[in-house]
Amino acid sequence: MKSFIEKLNSKYVLQEVVYQRDDLVFAAIKKENAIDAITYLRDYEDFTHLVLMSCVDWIEDGKYQLLYLLHNPILKNDIGIKVYIDRENPEMVSAHHLWKSIWTYQREMHEAFGIVFPGSPRLKENFVVEGWDEIPFMRRDFDTHEYAEKTYFPRGNRKSNDPAEYMRKKLYPSQPVTAKQRKDDK
Amino acid sequence: MNIKDILTPFTAWANVVKEPVTIKDPFNREAAPRYRGFHDNDIEACIGCGTCEAICENQAIDLIPVDGVETKDGDSGLRPQVDYGRCCWCALCVDICTTDSLRLTNEYTWIDTDPDNFIFTPGVTPKSWYKKEEGWRKPGNGYEFYSKERVDMEELHAEERIDSFIEFVKGYSKEQAEKEADRCVSCGICTATCPAHMGIPEYIKAIRNDDLEEGLRVLYETNPLPEICGRICTHKCEDVCSVGHNGDPLSIRWLKRYIADQNPSEKYKEILNQDTSKSNGKKVAIIGAGPSGLSAAYYLALLGYECTIFEKLPEAGGMMRYGIPEYRLPYDQIDKDVNYILELGVEIKYGVNIGTDIKLEQLGKDFDAVFSGTGLHLGRSTRIPGTDNENVYFATDLLREIVLGKDIYVPEKIVVIGGGNVAMDITRSLARLQQIKYGKVDCTATSLESEDIMPADREEVVEAREESAIVDPGWGPKSIEIENGKVKGLNVVKCLSVFDENHAFSPKFDEDNKKFFPADMVVESIGQGMDLSYLSKEFKEKLKFTERGRIKVDEYFQSGVEWLFVGGDIIEGPDVIHGIANGHKAAVGIDNLLNK
Numbered sequence: 218m219k220s221f222i223e224k225l226n227s228k229y230v231l232q233e234v235v236y237q238r239d240d241l242v243f244a245a246i247k248k249e250n251a252i253d254a255i256t257y258l259r260d261y262e263d264f265t266h267l268v269l270m271s272c273v274d275w276i277e278d279g280k281y282q283l284l285y286l287l288h289n290p291i292l293k294n295d296i297g298i299k300v301y302i303d304r305e306n307p308e309m310v311s312a313h314h315l316w317k318s319i320w321t322y323q324r325e326m327h328e329a330f331g332i333v334f335p336g337s338p339r340l341k342e343n344f345v346v347e348g349w350d351e352i353p354f355m356r357r358d359f360d361t362h363e364y365a366e367k368t369y370f371p372r373g374n375r376k377s378n379d380p381a382e383y384m385r386k387k388l389y390p391s392q393p394v395t396a397k398q399r400k401d402d403k
Numbered sequence: 404m405n406i407k408d409i410l411t412p413f414t415a416w417a418n419v420v421k422e423p424v425t426i427k428d429p430f431n432r433e434a435a436p437r438y439r440g441f442h443d444n445d446i447e448a449c450i451g452c453g454t455c456e457a458i459c460e461n462q463a464i465d466l467i468p469v470d471g472v473e474t475k476d477g478d479s480g481l482r483p484q485v486d487y488g489r490c491c492w493c494a495l496c497v498d499i500c501t502t503d504s505l506r507l508t509n510e511y512t513w514i515d516t517d518p519d520n521f522i523f524t525p526g527v528t529p530k531s532w533y534k535k536e537e538g539w540r541k542p543g544n545g546y547e548f549y550s551k552e553r554v555d556m557e558e559l560h561a562e563e564r565i566d567s568f569i570e571f572v573k574g575y576s577k578e579q580a581e582k583e584a585d586r587c588v589s590c591g592i593c594t595a596t597c598p599a600h601m602g603i604p605e606y607i608k609a610i611r612n613d614d615l616e617e618g619l620r621v622l623y624e625t626n627p628l629p630e631i632c633g634r635i636c637t638h639k640c641e642d643v644c645s646v647g648h649n650g651d652p653l654s655i656r657w658l659k660r661y662i663a664d665q666n667p668s669e670k671y672k673e674i675l676n677q678d679t680s681k682s683n684g685k686k687v688a689i690i691g692a693g694p695s696g697l698s699a700a701y702y703l704a705l706l707g708y709e710c711t712i713f714e715k716l717p718e719a720g721g722m723m724r725y726g727i728p729e730y731r732l733p734y735d736q737i738d739k740d741v742n743y744i745l746e747l748g749v750e751i752k753y754g755v756n757i758g759t760d761i762k763l764e765q766l767g768k769d770f771d772a773v774f775s776g777t778g779l780h781l782g783r784s785t786r787i788p789g790t791d792n793e794n795v796y797f798a799t800d801l802l803r804e805i806v807l808g809k810d811i812y813v814p815e816k817i818v819v820i821g822g823g824n825v826a827m828d829i830t831r832s833l834a835r836l837q838q839i840k841y842g843k844v845d846c847t848a849t850s851l852e853s854e855d856i857m858p859a860d861r862e863e864v865v866e867a868r869e870e871s872a873i874v875d876p877g878w879g880p881k882s883i884e885i886e887n888g889k890v891k892g893l894n895v896v897k898c899l900s901v902f903d904e905n906h907a908f909s910p911k912f913d914e915d916n917k918k919f920f921p922a923d924m925v926v927e928s929i930g931q932g933m934d935l936s937y938l939s940k941e942f943k944e945k946l947k948f949t950e951r952g953r954i955k956v957d958e959y960f961q962s963g964v965e966w967l968f969v970g971g972d973i974i975e976g977p978d979v980i981h982g983i984a985n986g987h988k989a990a991v992g993i994d995n996l997l998n999k
Contacts, residue, residue: 361460365489374519375486377465380453380479381591381604387474388595391958392988 218242218294221262229254233299245299252310255285255298259315263289264296267315270322272330276357279304281330285312302332311337329355430512438509439492439539442485444526446472448504451479452590452645455496455505458548463489464496469527476596477643487513487521494539499548501588501645508538551650554583556657561869566838568729572634575654577613580661584610586646587653593640598975598984601625603640603655610658616674618662623675626983627701627744628694628723630736633660635727637860637978668739672746679747683707685997688770690757690937693721694979695776695971697744698986699993704747706994711770712751713761717807719751721778722972723979725803726825728832758937767966772993774960776971776982779931785820789883790927794890798829798928805832813840814923818893820880821928822850827863827874829926834872844871847920851898851910851929853877875920879912883925892921933973959992960985968993 222242231244246254258264264287273282285298302309311334312319323334328344331353352359426432434440456464466481474480497505510532559571589604602621609618622629636656644652687703689696692714700710718724720737757763766773782797784790804811813836819826830848837844850857854876864874878895897916903909947955947963956962960970970985
């Protein structure tokens with residue numbers, strides 16, 4: 218695997234190379250070269266099978282990371298190609314011409330993260346949610362907690378306790394405490 | 404027509420006797436071993452910290468009181484209740500669980516006609532799946548939501564610190580403090596255990612947000628001595644830290660120190676923005692400028708009282724200055740906390756001895772109320788033969804004299820009797836003085852308690868040994884060997900046990916297992932007593948005392964005499980944080996009395 222990665226590195230500059238297992242390597246490739254590299258892997262290096270495609274939201278870095286996981290059925294090797302794209306303007310060259318199955322993945326990425334793959338068939342059709350009018354739900358800045366609160370009505374028979382407050386009332390109710398707690402008590 | 408065409412359909416009949424590939428009974432199909440099914444909770448291990456509730460994105464978890472689970476130090480008494488109308492079985496609650504008590508079994512079928520039944524308390528509501536071992540648990544292979552290891556505190560090495568009294572704990576940097584603060588799960592279990600009930604999660608949050616001014620405001624709500632407590636607090640909070648159930652507890656004390664250290668004293672007034680210029684016209688006298696007195700003065704000053712502290716010694720701090728060595732608590736840090744209290748208009752009269760210079764009864768007449776926090780400054784003796792020799796000292800006296808700059812007797816060989824923090828303080832102070840004077844250390848501390856039950860903080864024992872002092876626990880002092888009026892050493896016998904089965908003090912010895920510690924000087928450090936000589940005989944009769952000889956006070960530290968409030972080490976502790984809490988509560992009590 219190592220010599221193959223070195224060869225690939227000479228063609229397309231690889232970054233963040235991680236030898237995860239003997240038969241699995243991850244590497245990042247620049248956005249401009251990624252589809253070229255994936256095509257090369259499929260057509261010349263026998264990585265003919267697309268295992269999956271996924272996405273990670275690196276909100277702190279202002280990037281989305283796409284992952285194309287490819288399988289070589291002859292050598293039984295896997296390679297994961299990571300591609301970082303700008304989070305503000307998330308657009309990636311479509312790979313729908315390489316595998317038909319990638320249509321669905323790209324449709325999912327579009328719905329869950331808002332990533333655009335120009336030319337990808339049926340891209341804007343609903344995937345798992347209908348009538349969604351919030352920001353894409355897999356983005357890290359989507360507040361699931363807040364959404365759950367406003368969307369699903371609370372059951373009347375539920376009541377919770379804050380551990381610190383509950384302990385105060387049970388163990389030291391008369392102790393002078395913080396200004397905020399004094400105010401709450403009143 | 405071909406014979407094959409006739410026979411082929413009959414070959415299908417062979418499948419009739421084959422095992423079908425479909426599932427016969429889909430309701431009783433065992434799920435995968437790591438399947439995330441229904442919850443179970445180990446009620447004994449769970450401490451009700453509520454991190455499961457906090458992390459739940461669906462608000463499926465509530466914390467509710469459970470019969471038979473008591474609210475106590477380190478345990479809120481609450482347990483998680485799950486609403487399966489909302490749960491999505493993501494198992495974040497399991498992955499964050501600080502005690503590893505929560506898990507998901509691989510059971511996944513539950514049929515009921517009443518939707519309300521799908522709210523249940525795992526581990527409490529009887530369910531068939533608790534007996535299932537398989538399911539999802541925290542993987543524990545390095546996959547953690549918070550680091551289990553605390554950020555190490557940098558210290559001077561023993562060789563660098565042994566020949567001086569400079570502070571050896573360096574304090575956290577910004578990066579270190581923020582990294583450590585990031586481990587906090589904000590459960591607040593610690594707050595109940597802290598005697599002053601400090602807003603610990605709030606000030607740790609202020610560190611995470613890099614808002615140290617807010618942090619300082621949080622500290623001052625419940626503790627006006629943060630520089631001091633940030634260094635020498637007994638940090639009982641860390642003993643109950645939920646993160647400590649599965650890793651190192653948070654360095655709560657060092658984080659407090661970080662906030663106080665980072666705020667310069669000249670900005671305190673602006674940051675805390677406390678106006679005490681309006682007096683309510685009432686005056687309170689405070690006896691002793693120790694933690695309880697200073698704390699009472701601070702909170703009373705905020706309420707508009709004019710406070711005067713009467714201090715016997717030349718500087719403020721009480722035991723914090725005259726008991727705790729400088730290498731643990733530098734004097735300028737004490738001054739920083741004290742000066743802010745003085746800036747609020749509190750006055751300290753130094754060198755005034757209540758009882759002799761001014762009678763307590765006189766204070767009662769001149770002031771609207773009096774708070775007394777006179778502390779435990781008298782040494783206690785083992786009363787073994789030889790303790791009347793001039794070279795047998797009390798630790799408290801020596802520690803005070805070191806601070807006062809007096810030239811104390813430092814011979815080449817010293818033995819200290821005691822295994823508490825004061826014993827370690829004097830051992831380590833004398834070790835330093837020996838190093839300075841002779842270039843070597845020969846100081847031994849021996850205690851009745853064996854190593855595992857020594858009352859001193861573990862780190863004190865470890866650090867004393869690092870500094871070449873010998874700590875040899877588990878020996879009962881028998882006599883001090885005197886020859887021609889000079890101390891020759893200490894005779895001890897093996898101590899087998901200190902407490903009887905009722906946890907009462909009743910040491911048992913093996914008289915045949917003897918040892919002799921050669922020494923030119925013996926220091927006794929087996930506890931401190933209070934000096935109540937400022938109470939006249941007639942006055943004492945008006946007060947009530949407990950069986951242990953302490954002044955009886957109510958929950959606001961009011962004594963039998965209406966205008967006299969008493970707190971600090973002579974009532975509770977002994978430690979700084981109890982004193983601060985007592986002073987705070989007494990201030991509320993005094994305000995209740997005078998604002999009737």
